[in-house]
Amino acid sequence: MNSLQNLGLNLTRRHFFGRGTHLLGGAALAALLGQETARATGTKTGIGAAVPETHFPAKIKNIIYLHMVGGPSQLDLFDWKPKLHDLYDKDLPESVRNGQRLTTMTSGQSRFPLCPTMYKFKQYGPSGMWLSEMIPNIAKMAGDVCFVRSMFTEAINHEPAITYMQTGNQVTGRPCLGAWVSYGLGSLNQNLPTFAVMVAVPRNQEQVQAISARLWQSGYLPGEHAAVSFRAKGDPILFINNPDGVSGETRRKMLDGLNKLNQMTFEEVGDPETRTRIQQYEMAYRMQTSVPELTDLSKENQKTLDMYGDEAKKPGTFANSVLMARRLVERGTRFVQIYHNNWDHHGNMAKRMPDQCKDVDQPCWGLIQDLKQKGMLDSTLVIWGGEFGRTVYTQGRLERTNYGRDHHPRCFTMWMAGGGIKPGMAYGETDDFSYNIIKNPVSVHDFHATVLHLLGFDHNKFTYKFMGLDQKLTGVEPCKVIKEILA
CATH class of the missing domain: 1.20.5 (Single alpha-helices involved in coiled-coils or other helix-helix interfaces)
Structure with a gap:
């Protein structure tokens, strides 16, 4: 030795x-x-944030995310393909499909007849954006919006696709985007939730998809970062009012006693969910005074209400929901998620598409104008989109004025407006069939990385230790911030 x-x-x-x-x-x-x-x-974060400051200066402090449940047809709204009119009823070339997996709803079809949109398109905005006659109000604000026409996803069916879009993973149980924002940025108003969700009721309910609270859960993050759900009927939030015969003073005494018991349990067992219960009970008590003021629209001037449309005062409608979203972010709520259902257009598009667009078109325009006039658009990001797109071929019988489209994950369109986003532009390009992306593909994780970047977070460093791993919203696959769409 x-x-x-x-x-x-x-x-x-x-x-x-x-x-x-x-x-x-x-x-x-x-x-x-x-x-x-x-x-x-960095930028200083709020109360209860995971970090005192972001990784670098944030460009926004609030997000309003409008999710169209079911998958809006990019072909009929945003992605005009004029050459299709000469190919009506011809089969989709195999060289375009290239063996792509199909859903069971169309995989058994003997033919895949091409179907151009029945709706007219016109050019709008300084850059001459081609947009559908179905969305005239969104079209007239084309100069304020960035259209991402090259989104794609790995999922072909609703359940995994919407879960993937909301949480960055097709498997349930992960935190959603709103929960990550709550965890990272914390609260700006202790009397209102940091993360709120609303499910707007569509006027047409022909094929409503089932959605549940799993989409706005906190997953492995602490429970207080799950969304507070606002309801369309009855009390805006469950148990916001005291039961009959229970005074505010009695409720306060009850909560004080309950909190002491929970604190004793926490000190003995150390379960973080016990701490969450304490915080949530206190939040519910504080919201007893803040929520009635929030939902009282009597002080909104008529001009503002008119911008959102006739249903602005009708609880549960999309118009009322986006107006409430503006009021929430105005009062410090970080993230508002609104789900609007019935975009799964496998058939009867001639009736369903106009109904859907009537629900959302004017309120979306009203929201952007309202944020602008209040000086809030520069600090708020508005997101609009679904979980995938629709096929260029029809599902079932082909008719020129009435058709259906199946799910299509290879390309779809989303739009964004507000702080940090370059307005009046389209990013990405699809082929002449709106079937494959030919320029600047954007994955779901690219989208998430870009949103986190606007909030001041490096998506690779924004992590949470769980099961011995540094978990991320953007997962382990390589992804990137889409810098070309950033202002």
Whole structure:
């Protein structure tokens, strides 16, 4: 045994750490310097945030995410393909489909007849954006909007697709985007939820998809980051009012006693969900005064209500929901998610598409105008889109004035407006069949990374330790921030 090996055997643990103190001190110093750098360059977060400051300056502080459940047809709204009119009723070329997996609703068809849109398109805005006659109000604000025409997803059916779009994973149980925002940025108003969700009721309910609270859950994040759900009927929030015969003073005493019991349990067991219950009980109590003021539209001027349309005062409608979203972010809510159902157009598009567009077209325009006039658009990001697109071929019988389209994950369109987004542009391009992306593809994780970037977070560093792993909204697959659409 040589002298070097002998030295190695005789080095004690104390000797090792004694000689390494300068290294540990240097690491600690580096960490502190890193924190100081973050303080110098980031944006301060709110109450209960996971970090005191973001990784770099945030361009926005609020998000209103409008999700169209079912998958709006990009061909009939945003992605005009005039050459299709000469190919009506011809079969989709196999070279275009290229063996793509189909749903069971059309995989058994003997033919895949091409079907151009029945709706007329016109050019709008400074860049001459081609948009459908079905969305005249969204079209007239084309100069304020960025259309991403090259979104794609890995999922072909609703359940995994909507879960993927909301949580970054097709498997349920993960935190949604809103929960990540709540966790990272914290609260701006302790009397209102940091993350709120509403499910708008469509006027046409021919094929409503089932959705549930799993889409706005906190997953492995602490429970307080799940959304508070606002209801269309009855009390806006469950249990917001005291039961008959129970005064505010009695409820306060009850909560104080319950909180003491929960605190004792927390100190003994250490379950973080016990702490969550304490916080949620207190939030519910504070909301007893803040929510009635929030939902009282009597002080909104008539001009503002008119911008949102005739249904602005009708609880549960899309128009009322987006008006409530503006009022929430105005009062400090970080993230508002609105779901609008019945976009799964497998048939009867001639009746269903006009109904759907009538629900959302004017209210979306009204929301953007309202945010602009209040000086809030620069700090708020508005997102509109579904979980996938629709096929260029018809499902079932082909008719020129009435047809249906199946699910299509290979390309679809979303739009964004507001803080940090370059307005009046279209990003990405699809082929002449709106079937495959030929320029600037954008994955679901690219989309999430871009949203986090606008909030001041590096998606690779914004993590939560769970099951021994640093979990991320954007997963482990490579993805990127779409810098071309950033202002």
